Amino acid sequence: MALLTDCFAEVAEIRRLNNLLPVEMRSQVSIVRSIETHSSLITTERTQKHRFAIQVDCIRWQGLKPNQQDLLFWHEVARIRCRTVPRFSWELPMMIVGLGFTLLEVSS
Secondary structure: HHHHHHHHHHHHHHHHHHOOOOOOOOOOEEEEEEOOOOOEEEEEEEOOOOOOEEEEHHHOOOOOHHHHHHHHHHHHHHHHOOOOOOOOOOOOHHHHHHHHHHHHHHHH
C-alpha cells in the first residue's frame, strides 16, 4: 500500500511541477521521474532540437521543503530559457562545416 501511495505522490508532484512551467514552455518541456539509481537531484537533458526533459529523483526530491523544490525547478527552467543546456555533440561541428561551405560559396 505504501508503494501505491508513493506512486500517487510522485504523479501529483510531477503534475504540480508541470503547472509551475510557463505556458509557452509546456509544449517544449516534459518532466519525468529519473530512473537512474545514483542520479542528480534534478537534471535537464535536450531530447530534440527544441525539446527538453527535466528529470527529477523523486525519492530525494520528497525530502526537500516545497520552496526549495520550487527554487531548484525554476533554476532548471531558467537554464532552458537562457539556452545553457548542453547541445548535442554533433551540432557544433555541423554548424562549422555549414559556415565553411557558405564562406567558400560567397568568396567564389
